[in-house]
Amino acid sequence: MFRVSLLKNWLAFFTLAILVSCSPAKPVTEQYQLNGNTMGTYYVVKFYSANMVDSDALQKKIETELELVNDLMSTYRPDSELMRFNRHSAATVFPVSTQTRTVVLEALRIAEQTQGALDVTxxxxxxxxxxxARGRIxxxxxPAIIAQTRAAVGYDKLQLSSEGLYKAEPTLAVDLSPIAKGFGVDQVAAILEQHSIVNYLVEIGGExxxxxxxxxxKPWKIAIEKPLTTxxxxxxxxxxGDIGVATSGDYRNYFEEDGVRYSHLLDPRSGKPIxxxxxxxxxxxxxxxxxxxxATALNVMAADDAIAFAEQHQLAVLLVQKTDVGFTELTSSAFKPYLTE
Structure with missing residues (x-):
């Protein structure tokens, strides 16, 4: 009996060993990271996948898409679609791509909602x-030059129809910088999802x-930079969580004259830096x-108005103000669940 029992145990162990060895191996999740330059800044794409990914081919597809966004919306490329529209002074509709239409449509919606705090004109x-693009000053x-230039600015002078863009003011010029990077991020995220990649972080210059x-x-964690120049x-x-994040700040791009700091963030309503x-x-x-x-529109607004707007529209917003002793934070109700200890 003892020998039979031993034999049965050995056979059971042998059978189990065969089953284990024949079971498919658990897929190994690989981490990938792609880096490059676009829109005058950098991009980073991090993702995890249990399937093999041709990262070179994927990066080529991403860079082709980002190059297209630049060709359509860059103000630093004289022949971009946007710059050709800016030079278009005839009282006729200028045909534009689906991508440019998408960005302009959203820019005009936010402009109307914020009463011109965001104005891409x-x-x-x-x-x-x-x-x-013409360089620093x-x-x-x-003041007279500012007033004269501001007279040609106004989102109400820009119209979008099914045929394209139309300017009511011949010298009107559009700058999509406050919104185009975010669009680029969304386009890259769409490419990843087309490749069944669902665990990712995409960044273009902070967006x-x-x-x-x-x-x-463990979830993705991100750091919001302290607004220091030094x-x-x-x-x-x-x-x-699963969301887009954008930060607008005035603490890196500015110039000073006689102790006064002039930010690159302009208030379209005054024609001057915030x-x-x-x-x-x-x-x-x-x-x-x-x-x-x-983020751009709320940076232009007064802080109390920005938070009130965020509450009204249920936006998750973190606003940092400079004080005489450092910095203070204001947050909307919708932002509080995202804060860590």
Whole structure:
């Protein structure tokens, strides 16, 4: 009996060993990272996949898409679709691509909603203040020149129809910089999802889209930068979940004259750089393009007005203000669930 029992145990062990060896191996989840330059800044794509990914082919597809966005919307490329429209002075409709139409449509929606705090027709003012393709300046423009330039600005002078774009003012010029990076992020995220990649982080110059988690189940965490000009430091750590994130700040791109700092963020309503104490605004939204546009608009507004707007429209917003002793935060109700300890 003892021998039979031993034999049975040995046979059972042998059978189990065969079953284990024949079972398919658990797929190994690989981490991938793609890096490059676009839109005058950098891009980073991080993702995890249990399937083999041809990262070179994927990166080529991503860069082709980002190059297309530049060819359509860059103000630094004279032959971009946007710059050709800006030079178009005839009283006729200018045909535009589906991509440009999408971005302009959202820009005009946010402009109307924010009563012009976001206005992509500020192109002439951007150039006047030295923050455009023509290069920097060291002296603030004369008030008369600002007023004259501002007369040609106004989102109500830009019309979008089924045929294309139309300008009611011949010298009107559009600058999609406040929203185009976010659009680029959304386009890259769409490419990843077309390849069945559902755990990713996409960033273009600080604007992001996140989805899924890491292989150990931990969520993506991101750092919101402290608005300092002298060093890199963290203001907040966020756990955003599946969402787009955009931050607008005035603390890196500016010039000074006689002790006065002139930000690259212009208030379209005054024609001048913003003069409030807001130094950065972070917005969370399913669309990074939309988050990008709102972040700029809320940075232009007075802080109390920005938070009131966020509450009214249920936007997740973190606003950082400069004080005499450092920085203070204002958050909307919809933002609070994203804060970590």
């Amino acid at each position: 500020v192109g002439p003012l951007v150039e006047l203040w030295g923050f455009g 060291t002296q603030a423009p004369e 992001m889209r996140l989805k899924g988690a890491k292989p150990d189940g 060093e890199r430091a963290t203001q907040r750590i966020l756990v955003p 003069s409030n104490r807001t130094v950065s605004v972070t917005v969370l939204h399913p669309s990074c393009m939309t988050a990008d546009g709102y």
